[in-house]
Amino acid sequence: MPERAAALRRDRDGGARRSDAPLQSHNDMIDPVLASRFQFALTTIVHIIFPVMSMGLAPFLIYFTWRDVRGGDPVYEQLRRFWTKVFAISFVVGTVTGIVLEFEFGTNFAAFSTTAGELFGGPLAVEGMMAFMLEATFLGIFVFGRERVSDRLYLVSSLAVGVGTWLSAVWILIANSWMQMPRGYELVSENGDEVVHLVDPLAAYLTPRFGYMYVHMQNAAVESVALFMAAVSAFYVYRHHVRGEETEHIAFWHKTLKIALVALLITAPLQVLQGDLYARHVYETQPQKFAAMEAVWDTEAYVPEYIFAIPTDLSQFTDPRAKELFGIGIPGGASWLASGGDATAEIRGLNTFEAAAPPVAVVFWSFRAMVGMGFWFILLAFWGGYRWYTGELFEDGLLHKALMASGLLGFVAVELGWVVTEVGRQPWVIQGVLKTSEGVSPGLTGAEALITLAGFVGVYAGILALYVYVVSRVIRDGPPSVRELRSTAERDAAPTEVPGDD
C-alpha cells in the first residue's frame, strides 16, 4: 500500500495547479484524496434519494393537480395533497443536501474545477438559473398557495415545479455526460497547467451519452416512485382486504395502487430495454467500464453473461472474473449484449488498459444487482397487471407482500446504477483526461478532510433518519379525510374556512 499512497501523492502534487498553498505535511491522519472521494461518494449517494423522489413524483403531481382543478372526483384532491407533503419534504432535504455538492467541487476538487471549470461550470450555473429557480419559486405557490391563487395559476405552478425538477436533471447530466465522454474541447497550457478550453459547445454539451443517461435516469425516477406508491398502497389494501381490518380512505389507496401499477407497467419494461441500448453504448465509448461491469480481465471473445452469479468462495466475491464464476451464464451473452447480436464479439480486457482498473467487484456486483432488480420490477408489473385484469388486484396477498418488500428497491437500483456509472469510470474523473486523484484540492489537509467527512457521516445519518421518520408519519397519518376537503362550491362560498396545506 505505501507504493499506492506515494503514487496518489504524486498525482496530487502533479495536480497542484495554480496553488500557492504551503506544501503538505506528509503525516496526515488520512489521505485527503481518499477522504475527499469518500465524502463526495457519501454526499451524492444520500442526496440522489431526494431528487429521485421529487423528479419521480412530479408527473404524478401534475396529473393529480390537473384532475383536482378540473373538479369531479375528490380523490384527486386527496392524492394531490397527500403526495405534495412527501414532495415538499423531499424538496427541502434535496435543497440543503444539493448545495453541498455544488460547494464540494470547489472545496474538495479545486484542481478539477480549475482544469475543467470553463466547460463544466456553465451547465451548473445554467441549472441554477433555468431549473432550480423555477422549481423553488413555484414550489412556494404549489405548497402554500392553493387558497391564494386561481386554479389556472395553481396548475401552472405544478407544471413549473415539475418541469423545473426535470430541467435540473438535464443540466446536471449534461455536465456529467461530458465527464464520461469528453468532446468539443482542447487542452491548453496556461502558466504550465493544462486547462480545458471549450471549442465546440454542441459537441461538448450534447454528447450521445447525455440522451442515454437522461432517459435512463428520469424513467428510473418515475419507476422508483411508482414502486414506492405501490408499496404504500399495497400495505393498506392488504390490511383492509386480506387481513380484514377496516381501513380509512380505502378508495384512496385503491386509486393509488392502480395509478402506480399503470406507471410501473410503462416504466419497468422501458427501463430494461433502454438500459440494454445504454450498456451497448458504454461498450463502445467506455470499454474499460464495460470490462469492469462484466469482469473481463483478458481480451476475449464469446464472453458469457452471468444473470445469476454465485460466488463459491470469498475471493470470487471480492475479485470476480468472468468465465471462472459459478452461476447461470448465457454462453456468449455478454458479447451478444455488447455488440448488439454477435455472441462471438470480442470484449477488451481490463489488463489491456494503461490506467489501473476500477474496483471491479463493486462495479460487477452492482451492475448485476441492478439488472436483476430491473427484471424483478417487470415481473411485479405484469403480475399486478394480470391480477387487475382478472379482478383480483385487491385480494392477492402475496402480490401485496411482494410490492411492500419492493417499495424501496427502485431507489436501491438507482444507487447501484450510479455506482456502476461513477465507480466504473475510475480512476478517471474526466474519462481519459484527468484522474480523480489529480482533481483534489492541492491545499487540502488530511485533518480538514477527516473533520468534514466525519461530520457528514453523522449529519447525513441524522438527515436520513429524519427523512424516513417524517415520511413514515405522513404515510401513517394517511390522506386528509374527505370531510376536510372542499367541494368547489364550498370553496367559492367560504374560502377562509378551509385549512391550508400543512
Place this chain on the structure above:
Amino acid sequence: MTSAVDALAAGPVLGLPLPELWFALVFALLGTFLFLDGFDFGAGAIFATLSDDEGREAVLSAIGPFWDGNEVWLVVFGGALFAAFPSVYAGLFSRHYLLMFGILGALILRGLAPEMYEQRHDARWQQWWGRSFVAGSVLAPFLLGAFAGNWLVGSPRSLTLVGVVTGVAVTALTVVSGAAFLRLKARDALPETVTEIGVAAVAAYLLAVVATLGVLATRLPAGVDALLSPPVIALVAASVGLGAGYAVALRRGASLVALAAAGGLTYGLIAVVGLLMYPRIDPATGATVGEAVVSTLPLNLMSIGAALLLPLVVAYFAVLYSAFSGPITAEEAY
C-alpha cells in the same frame, strides 16, 4: 453552426466589457442572496426573542413560501463564479474549506427546521427545531460575512479579525431586513419589540461597518487610500442615510419602505466590497478579473444564457411575491 461558433469565439458579444460585467453580476447575485435570504435569516434571529406559539408560528408562516427560492440565489452565485472565474471559485472555496462547510451546516440547520417544526406539536420537539432554526439563521450570515471579509483581504486563513467584524456586520444587517419583513408580513401576531429590535440592529450594523472599515484600513494593501475613494465615501454616507431612514420608516409603520432601505443597505455593502476588490477578483493570489475570466466562447455563451434567463427568474419571483403579497392570514399555518 460552425460560423456561429467562430463568431462567438472571435470577440465579446456586442463588444461588451464582459469580464467586468460578470464581476459585477457575481457580486449582485451575492447581494441578492444576502438581501432576500437575509430577511429569512433575520426572521430566524428574531424568532429567538419570541416565546409564544402564535408569534413563532407567524414567523415560520411569513418566510414559508419564500425561503427555498431565496436560498437558490446562493446556488446561482456559486454557479456564476464557477462558470466565469473557475480558478477563483476553486481557490476561494478550497482555501476556506472548513468555513464553507460551516456555512453548509448552518444552511442545513436553518433549512430543515421550518419543515420539521410543524411535523409534531410537542414542546420538546419544537424547542429543538426552534433552536436549530435560530442557530442556522444566525450562523449562516455570520460565516458568509466572514467569507466575504476574508475574500476581500485575500486572507489564507478563515478565522481572522476582518472576517469576524464583517460577519457581525452581515448578521446585524440580516436582522435589519428581518425586522422590516416581519413587520410587513405578520404585524398583528408579533409584539412591538420587533420594531425596537430592527432599530437596534441598524445601529449595530452601522457601528460594525465602521469597525470593519477600521480593520480594513490596516489590512488592505492600498490601505486608507482605498477607503477614501469618492465612490466608497458616497456609499458609506448613503448607508448612514438609509439606516436613519430605515429607523424612521419602521417606527412609523412604513414597513415596505423600511424593507427597501434594508435592501439598499445590503447592495451598498456588497458594492463597497466589490469596489475595494476591483480590479482584482482573488486578492489572495493577486489574480485580476481579466486574468481569471474564462475564454471568450464560454463567456459569450454564459452571457447570452444569463441575459435570457435572469429576467425570467425575476418574473418568477414577481409571481411568487405577488401571490403572497400582504400580511399572512391566521389560516395560513406553515
